[in-house]
Amino acid sequence: MIALANAPVSYGVFELGASAGGRLPGPEELLGLVASAGYTGIDSGPIGMFGRGERLRENLRRHGLALAGGWVDLPFADDAAFTAALPGYRDALAFFAEAAPVNPGLPPKPTLACSGSAQRRANPGGGPGLGLRPAEWDRYAANVEHAAALAGEHGLEVTFHHHACTFVETPEEIDELLDRTTVGLTLDTGHLILGGGDPLDGLARWGSRINHLHLKDARKSVLDGVVRGKGDLRTVWAGKAFVPLGTGDLDVPAVVEAVLTSGYAGWLEVEQDTIPDPADPPGTAQADQVHNREVLRRWFP
Template identity: 55%
Template sequence: MEKGNRVIRIANAPVSYGVFELARPDLVALPEGEELARWISEAGYQGIDLGPVGLLGRGAELTDRLRRHGLELAGGWVDLPFAGADDDFARAMANLDDILDVFVAAAETGPPLAPLPTLADSGSAARKARPGGAPELTLRGDDWARFADRVNIATARVRDRGLEPTFHHHACTYVETPEEVDALLASTDVGLTFDSGHLLIGGGDPLPDFRRWRDRINHLHLKDARTRILHEALQADDPMRSVWEKRVFVPLGQGDLAVTELVDEIIGSGYSGWLIVEQDVVPRSTAEVERAKAEQVANRDALRAWFA
């Protein structure tokens, strides 16, 4: 969709097909980069998220793959231990430039919308044991000040490479609940990746929260979620894995998200940027991989009322 100077382009991501750190390759072979690019292109998306670094290739391999499939790089997950030990954060920052090389290569091809490195917190064992967050797990005082300082350091590093970063609030991390998103926005100048599904998990309300944060939102992840599954998952021995394996994220319109109202609000707000459809799944069989493919076609079709 293009209107005046506003551009909204629609993308999908490898995580919608089970390609992320919770995958079960011991149970089913997952698609490689070439296959994913073809599936996402054939489903009618204009862009693709990076997925694990190297999945889509690097340099000329990456840009050639994107060109052949008529895709652009939309963004990509870059988690850093913002709440971790000093040595852990220093090591992660030392590796950041290598990751940013991938984004720079894609940006240099001159797409209508540049890819946004999507910064996120790595979380902790305590947060992964409590999807949805808890007041006693929220960072405050000096701990939060150190966290925010590190986000500002990473933000500056990305901008030094000629790219604009965004920060992803995410389940099982230290920026998960609306209160924590508010603190991030008050303590940094990084743009926000608004993720409707993770916001539902974190106890937010997507429509009023989108309106409240609109001026800082520079990236969108549109996903639906069933919060009832979250409460079931919290009873499991491994709550984080249980959230994903129990399919808390569902096709658009099948969960708790008011899809029509939110998309209308996004368009009416004048938002310009990537809208990435995500539906995190953990396939455990070939049939479930095929189901993921079909659901991403259905998700794209569901958006054609707004984005042809």
């Protein structure tokens, strides 16, 4: 079974926030927008935004939504920093466990991601000399496995999100992570393009390890320009690199057909990362997410 979710980041609700003067929806409005657009799941956004415990479950159920997952970045490359981050991570795991009873058959997946480094943030797309050395990979992989084991203590299965400006960004870095760990992979079509990969190749290459999907359409020319200009992630999102499905360079029909052929089961999360601008027409984000849901009705009525 494949279930469709959307994410707060599609409405600009994430750590970077809006451009000056841009409006962001609050938690209650956001739940209503995602539900009315036709999705049955939602990403957590900032942990706790939709409440905790019974309040969280009530808020989700009132809108007919389940929690699909949520971003948790950890400094896997630094043992001391990783250990220091564990109390916050344990609290995030408790949050996901609190949401799991809403849809026991499809519980949320804590979405692990790398905190990266100043050097990686300054070099989107990666490149020679920017990756981890073998001994650093040993430490990194051990910390990823430890994070996965802690999630298991809460009855949760993690997924690892390859992401721009981190130590797991390029196809080769994804290969290295999967070779050294047992974790499942979130395949994110937009970030894979930015990292120099191809989503169709990624689906074929890592299909047996993919346990979560983020579907993004993207304008490759914008992403290539960010890599050439060494722009940061705010440049990606504010520059409207991620666009409504079918209006960018992603072959959406081919990707969805490949997902269906692969036998994948789980959450397919539509993400259109954006930073709202005051110049955007009112209702732009919601119109885009309604459009994205309509595009997917060809496969998911």
